[in-house]
Amino acid sequence: MKKIVIIGLDGVPFELIKDFSDKGVMPNTSQIIQEGDLRCMSSSLPEVSSVAWSSIITGKNPAEHGIFGFTELYPNTYQIRFPNFLDLKERPFWERVKENSIIINLPATYPVREMRGVHISGFVSIDLERSVYPKELIPKLKEFGYQLDVDSEKAHHSLDLFLEDLDKTLEARVKTYRYLWESYKWGIFMLVFTGTDRLMHFLWSAYEDENHKYHQQFLDHFRKIDEVIGQIHNRLDSNDLLIILSDHGFEGLDKDIYINYLLRKEGFLKFEDTQPEWRNISSESLAFALDPARIYLNLKGNYPKGKLSKEDKEIVLRDLEGLFSSLEVEGKRVIKSIYRKEEIYKGPFLESAPDLVLVGEKGFNLKANIKAKNLSDRGVFTGKHTQDNAFILVNRDLLESSSKKTSVFDVAKIVIGSAENSYSKR
Numbered sequence: 001m002k003k004i005v006i007i008g009l010d011g012v013p014f015e016l017i018k019d020f021s022d023k024g025v026m027p028n029t030s031q032i033i034q035e036g037d038l039r040c041m042s043s044s045l046p047e048v049s050s051v052a053w054s055s056i057i058t059g060k061n062p063a064e065h066g067i068f069g070f071t072e073l074y075p076n077t078y079q080i081r082f083p084n085f086l087d088l089k090e091r092p093f094w095e096r097v098k099e100n101s102i103i104i105n106l107p108a109t110y111p112v113r114e115m116r117g118v119h120i121s122g123f124v125s126i127d128l129e130r131s132v133y134p135k136e137l138i139p140k141l142k143e144f145g146y147q148l149d150v151d152s153e154k155a156h157h158s159l160d161l162f163l164e165d166l167d168k169t170l171e172a173r174v175k176t177y178r179y180l181w182e183s184y185k186w187g188i189f190m191l192v193f194t195g196t197d198r199l200m201h202f203l204w205s206a207y208e209d210e211n212h213k214y215h216q217q218f219l220d221h222f223r224k225i226d227e228v229i230g231q232i233h234n235r236l237d238s239n240d241l242l243i244i245l246s247d248h249g250f251e252g253l254d255k256d257i258y259i260n261y262l263l264r265k266e267g268f269l270k271f272e273d274t275q276p277e278w279r280n281i282s283s284e285s286l287a288f289a290l291d292p293a294r295i296y297l298n299l300k301g302n303y304p305k306g307k308l309s310k311e312d313k314e315i316v317l318r319d320l321e322g323l324f325s326s327l328e329v330e331g332k333r334v335i336k337s338i339y340r341k342e343e344i345y346k347g348p349f350l351e352s353a354p355d356l357v358l359v360g361e362k363g364f365n366l367k368a369n370i371k372a373k374n375l376s377d378r379g380v381f382t383g384k385h386t387q388d389n390a391f392i393l394v395n396r397d398l399l400e401s402s403s404k405k406t407s408v409f410d411v412a413k414i415v416i417g418s419a420e421n422s423y424s425k426r
């Protein structure tokens with residue numbers, strides 16, 4: 001029977017995969033590009049992993065699958081909650097096919113639930129006990145030194161320790177994939193590497209600068225991943241389907257931009273106290289933002305201190321659009337795109353969608369920390385997410401040849417279609 005294998009490289013941009021394939025850093029990937037089809041792929045809005053991976057595994061948009069970001073507010077409150085796999089309103093592909101699936105380190109799928117095969121959830125996974133199905137595998141994973149995520153905290157103190165942990169995490173992940181590949185019967189195998197995203201957040205500068213202290217280590221991490229890609233490619237035959245993809249792109253970060261600071265400064269967001277806290281939000285507030293740059297109107301009926309009426313909504317939206325489109329920092333335009341929810345989302349959960357979603361211009365990393373004391377700042381990260389340059393690589397001509405750009409929403413259809421096809425041929 002035909003196998004389907006999906007390798008995820010969290011956050012890796014189209015340009016980097018091309019660059020490393022051309023330069024010989026990723027020779028195995030280069031070979032697959034030559035025999036297959038590499039495309040630039042657009043991500044979800046917002047371009048964060050929880051939304052993008054939820055879209056990849058369901059083929060649905062956020063107003064259908066219900067995941068709009070890493071955070072949301074409890075209904076009718078200003079209290080932040082963290083949506084998880086239980087909040088995903090659509091079934092992932094592995095619950096829609098007849099084959100057994102092995103799913104390793106997939107973001108936004110915690111806590112795991114019963115399924116046909118094996119599921120180890122990726123970040124944000126809190127407790128190993130609820131991250132692994134079936135539970136009997138836990139002792140084996142512990143034996144491999146399996147870590148749910150890289151310890152990014154280390155990077156704030158020592159990049160050397162962080163890189164060491166990145167390697168350790170990758171090695172255990174590789175041991176785990178090999179064991180599961182051989183020990184189980186499966187039709188679909190999905191393995192996601194998330195250390196790539198962490199590495200690029202902290203050390204994008206080391207990618208761009210050949211003289212950077214960590215340039216070689218940056219390359220080495222991708223060499224190691226390419227080795228795994230080569231091993232997996234060699235285990236497949238030409239009828240099997242191999243998909244390698246990322247969930248969003250990446251680029252260099254020049255400045256963090258704090259959207260709630262801007263909303264405060266311009267009078268759209270007010271607090272009852274000098275200390276900005278969610279519980280202190282004033283009823284005079286017209287709008288607020290959740291990470292990374294999702295704008296919610298403080299509408300009457302939606303929020304306990306919402307006073308904005310549906311009739312006045314359009315005026316406020318236009319004022320906000322004016323504010324964001326004219327925003328400049330050091331003479332540079334900050335916001336590339338402003339989307340209204342109706343333009344980008346469609347489905348039964350449209351009501352829970354942000355009213356506006358912003359995408360930053362090159363180098364501007366949009367954030368929604370309400371306690372920010374400045375409009376712009378420069379933190380520890382040197383890389384940031386992008387929306388329009390994720391990638392997808394398939395080991396054959398399978399993607400639509402139309403001029404329409406491939407998006408994260410197209411992936412589930414390819415996987416399910418291919419699984420059904422292979423099943424009916426047996």
Ligand SMILES: [Zn+2]
Pocket residue numbers: 011197198201385
């Ligand atoms: Zn990231």
